[in-house]
Amino acid sequence: MTTAGKFALLAGCFVFAATLALGQGRSSQANPPGLAQVVALDECDPTTFNAALGPDFCKNVALAALGYATTLSDLFAKAAAGTPDRGWDFEPDTLHIEKGTTLSIVDQGGEPHTFTEVAQFGGGFIDGLNNGEATVPECAGGFANVAVARTRLLQGSHVEITGLKKGKHLFECCIHPWMRVKVNVK
Numbered sequence: 714m715t716t717a718g719k720f721a722l723l724a725g726c727f728v729f730a731a732t733l734a735l736g737q738g739r740s741s742q743a744n745p746p747g748l749a750q751v752v753a754l755d756e757c758d759p760t761t762f763n764a765a766l767g768p769d770f771c772k773n774v775a776l777a778a779l780g781y782a783t784t785l786s787d788l789f790a791k792a793a794a795g796t797p798d799r800g801w802d803f804e805p806d807t808l809h810i811e812k813g814t815t816l817s818i819v820d821q822g823g824e825p826h827t828f829t830e831v832a833q834f835g836g837g838f839i840d841g842l843n844n845g846e847a848t849v850p851e852c853a854g855g856f857a858n859v860a861v862a863r864t865r866l867l868q869g870s871h872v873e874i875t876g877l878k879k880g881k882h883l884f885e886c887c888i889h890p891w892m893r894v895k896v897n898v899k
């Protein structure tokens with residue numbers, strides 16, 4: 714082989730290696746293949762939440778003593794004013810996934826949430842947090858409704874959702890209904 718030929722072969726190898734590296738980078742992204750993660754966050758204040766709702770309801774580890782917490786009355790006041798606390802959030806708000814992808818929802822907040830599929834976004838099962846929106850049928854009955862309880866997401870745990878059909882899916886928290894996620898399945 715001529716020297717030029719060897720160079721050409723070598724250059725080809727570099728291009729091939731670079732393409733491989735790029736391809737790997739693209740497929741891995743933030744999530745492993747076939748898995749998309751959603752995080753549930755909140756900033757419940759353990760003192761006021763647990764005084765009203767029972768010990769260990771709020772297990773906030775977000776440094777409540779340093780001000781990274783919202784009292785129970787403030788949470789209701791903000792919701793009633795139409796400016797719900799953005800510390801209560803699912804991230805990301807929108808996902809585009811391939812059919813067959815598993816959704817993994819992790820509760821990294823201090824209190825329980827639900828990840829409930831709904832036909833239309835609307836109110837949850839706690840009137841005082843709904844800002845006037847009617848309770849959506851999928852949230853009706855609260856945890857006394859087994860269908861709602863099944864979508865419950867406890868602190869520090871995760872739920873996995875598989876088998877989502879192609880198209881648009883809407884999920885919200887039946888307690889804090891401004892926590893909403895759109896999932897588009899291709």
Ligand SMILES: [Cu+2]
Pocket residue numbers: 801825826827886887888889892
């Ligand atoms: Cu919630």
